[in-house]
Amino acid sequence: MRPIIHVAIAGAVASVLCSSAVAATRITSGMASFSSDQQDPVQLSLESFDRALGSLQSVIVECFDSGRVAIKADNDDPYHAGRAQVRMIRSWMASGPDVTAFADETILSRHSVTLAKDNGDGRVFDASRPDGHNFGILSYSHHLVGPFHPLPLSLYETVGPGSVIFTVTPLLMINDLSFVGPAPQSYQLELQEPVLRVKVKVKYVYHLPEPSSLFLLIGGLPVLLRRRQALR
Ligand SMILES: [Ca+2]
Numbered sequence: 001m002r003p004i005i006h007v008a009i010a011g012a013v014a015s016v017l018c019s020s021a022v023a024a025t026r027i028t029s030g031m032a033s034f035s036s037d038q039q040d041p042v043q044l045s046l047e048s049f050d051r052a053l054g055s056l057q058s059v060i061v062e063c064f065d066s067g068r069v070a071i072k073a074d075n076d077d078p079y080h081a082g083r084a085q086v087r088m089i090r091s092w093m094a095s096g097p098d099v100t101a102f103a104d105e106t107i108l109s110r111h112s113v114t115l116a117k118d119n120g121d122g123r124v125f126d127a128s129r130p131d132g133h134n135f136g137i138l139s140y141s142h143h144l145v146g147p148f149h150p151l152p153l154s155l156y157e158t159v160g161p162g163s164v165i166f167t168v169t170p171l172l173m174i175n176d177l178s179f180v181g182p183a184p185q186s187y188q189l190e191l192q193e194p195v196l197r198v199k200v201k202v203k204y205v206y207h208l209p210e211p212s213s214l215f216l217l218i219g220g221l222p223v224l225l226r227r228r229q230a231l232r
């Protein structure tokens with residue numbers, strides 16, 4: 001009977017080895033933050049895939065952006081009122097190995113508000129009614145750009161710990177009013193904390209190296225043998 005048991009175990013070994021690839025994932029990410037499109041591009045240094053971890057099967061890159069601003073306004077035109085919404089534009093580009101992500105977001109506040117003609121405060125900023133308004137915060141968050149599947153995978157691999165570089169460039173950041181109908185000749189805005197955030201996320205899907213599978217298998221063999229013997 002023993003040879004039969006050996007064959008059965010060898011068969012088990014072969015079948016486990018054939019499907020021995022144990023899938024695993026690893027995620028690395030970085031964030032760039034801007035308050036103006038006049039700022040320099042930001043380089044994000046993300047963790048590369050260390051070949052010692054296993055066999056890389058795929059790379060998935062996703063970018064997420066968020067934007068925010070708070071606006072107060074004061075109409076300075078002594079003759080014309082205007083009805084306005086807040087308009088925020090966030091345009092950016094992120095580039096890394098075989099990935100170019102681009103986004104152009106235009107966000108409008110839900111409601112429009114009438115700013116009366118200047119009430120006499122002229123050049124002095126005063127956002128109180130009737131010629132001024134505090135529009136509050138306008139924001140959006142976590143818009144996804146992607147996913148991207150860059151190739152070849154070797155662009156993201158290193159022997160030992162390393163990095164892949166993504167460059168995030170702010171192209172256009174506008175915070176202003178969008179008038180419904182005729183716009184006043186002049187008005188003033190007060191902006192608070194205009195921001196654009198771009199997050200780059202890289203996901204590595206890989207198979208654990210064979211030695212790990214063999215180690216697991218060898219660790220499991222005595223149990224297999226014991227169970228076989230117990231069955232006899
Ligand atoms: Ca005014």
Ligand SMILES: [Ca+2]
Pocket residue numbers: 074075119121125126127128129131132
């Ligand atoms: Ca005013």
